[in-house]
Amino acid sequence: MPAADIAAQLETHRGYLLRVARLQLRDEALAEDVVQETLLAALSGSSFSGKSSLKTWLTGILKHKIVDAIRRKQREPLLAGTFDNECDIEDLDGLFKTSNGAWDTPPADWGDPEQALNRSQFFDMLDFCLEKLPPNTARVFMMREVLELDSDEICKELAITANNLWVILYRARMSLRECLEQNWFNAKS
Amino acid sequence: MLLKRALGHILSCKDVSHLVSQMNERGLGPVERWTLRLHLAVCDACMRFEQQMRFMREAMRKYRE
Secondary structure (H helix, E strand, O other), X not given: OOHHHHHHHHHOOHHHHHHXXXXXXXXXXHHHHHHHHHHHHHHHOOOOOOOXXXXXXXXXXXXXXXXXXXXXXXXXOOOHHHHHHHOOXXXXXXXXXXXXXXXXXXXXXXXXXXXXXXXXXXXXXXXHHHHHOOHHHHHHHHHHHOOOOOHHHHHHHHOOOHHHHHHHHHHHHHHHHHHHHHHHHHHHO | OHHHXXXXXXXXXXXXXXXXXXXXXXXXXXXXXXXXXXXXXXXXHHHHHHHHHHHHHHHHXXXXX
């Protein structure tokens, strides 16, 4: 394939890569740098085997670039102090009855949710819900679910305890669940 | 109903929601696994929650692919 075609193909994924990087880094300029580095590395590298999709391959490169960027950024105590209030789950306690810990509003019936996975609008909604998460919560959730870093790596990178990590991921999952329920699954019926 | 109430004392829906989330990051102990399974067997709301969490994992897998 001519280089220009490859470049054009890579370019179609720029939007997705930027969204992922932005959620991770919460820094527009840095996100753009990281994506630019990723696309350049992809252009110059010959390691794309065609076994995985181009998008998966690019996400793999992006993952390394983001981890590098986070390591560099760690020296600046930028988001560190704000972790404390995001580790606090008291505001999620309203989801359950104080008397016995039962659901206050039980999860709604989502019907056949698998169908949503074939709709691009569903993924737009997922983006919207991810953007609504508190910054550090979104960042940790993306490290876990998109970059697929394991718990130990994340704890080490961010200098948080395993317990902090579980609470942050719990918050992310509960908020996402609620957001999807309100804006997608309930909105349709 | 009685079983459900008795189980609720051991493991509330709130506890279940935490365990279901943590299952993704750590292996549950035998007692946790057992009480969780029992709770899910009698509690429709938590069963639904657990299925929704599994769906969300699937959605995130598709998101990154």
